[in-house]
Amino acid sequence: AQTVTQSQPEMSVQEAETVTLSCTYDTSESDYYLFWYKQPPSRQMILVIRQEAYKQQNATENRFSVNFQKAAKSFSLKISDSQLGDAAMYFCAYRSDRGAQKLVFGQGTRLTINP
Amino acid sequence: ETGVTQTPRHLVMGMTNKKSLKCEQHLGHNAMYWYKQSAKKPLELMFVYSLEERVENNSVPSRFSPECPNSSHLFLHLHTLQPEDSALYLCASSQDRAVYYGYTFGSGTRLTVV
Numbered sequence: 001a002q003t004v005t006q007s008q009p010e011m012s013v014q015e016a017e018t019v020t021l022s023c024t025y026d027t028s029e030s031d032y033y034l035f036w037y038k039q040p041p042s043r044q045m046i047l048v049i050r051q052e053a054y055k056q057q058n059a060t061e062n063r064f065s066v067n068f069q070k071a072a073k074s075f076s077l078k079i080s081d082s083q084l085g086d087a088a089m090y091f092c093a094y095r096s097d098r099g100a101q102k103l104v105f106g107q108g109t110r111l112t113i114n115p
Numbered sequence: 116e117t118g119v120t121q122t123p124r125h126l127v128m129g130m131t132n133k134k135s136l137k138c139e140q141h142l143g144h145n146a147m148y149w150y151k152q153s154a155k156k157p158l159e160l161m162f163v164y165s166l167e168e169r170v171e172n173n174s175v176p177s178r179f180s181p182e183c184p185n186s187s188h189l190f191l192h193l194h195t196l197q198p199e200d201s202a203l204y205l206c207a208s209s210q211d212r213a214v215y216y217g218y219t220f221g222s223g224t225r226l227t228v229v
Binding site: 004037045047052093102 | 155160207215220221222223
């Protein structure tokens, strides 16, 4: 079974600075998708960014980018120019491209933005 | 509004009560999910429905009973719950086989069992 590990329960960063959230996963599959979700106090899980495992190029969405290292099974999220609205729980998730294709989540990292 | 609506937003119930959580999506998705989110624990997948058939039940106690009458609606019926069942219950939907898109989530129901 696939597992996702986020080793940083909490992180903090100064506004306008850059922060990196870590995620590692375990799988024997070669085709899969990786996601970062954000859960603000409103509780709604919002998709931040996704990465297809077959793509070597790291995904980028505005201030959010990932460092995808397939061999190392690592998928970190970098937030540049941090804003107060970025404060939230961030969850890394894995989804297989076969079988049940269910979304498997890590434990989450609580990100605090210091003004 | 993301397209997945959960009601009620908050629910307080006694251990002998019976209540239901409701989830509704109008995104044309054909798979729906219930997750339990407790403090300091990973999200736990409870049930998966695909094309209105339950395809996964992750050893959830029988005091939780899901129902999927059609592809747009999902319910979670609750009875004789325990205080440890207090948590945020999240509903999500997806288009089966469209793995690239992940899931769309509702805002959850915060359940407190007293």
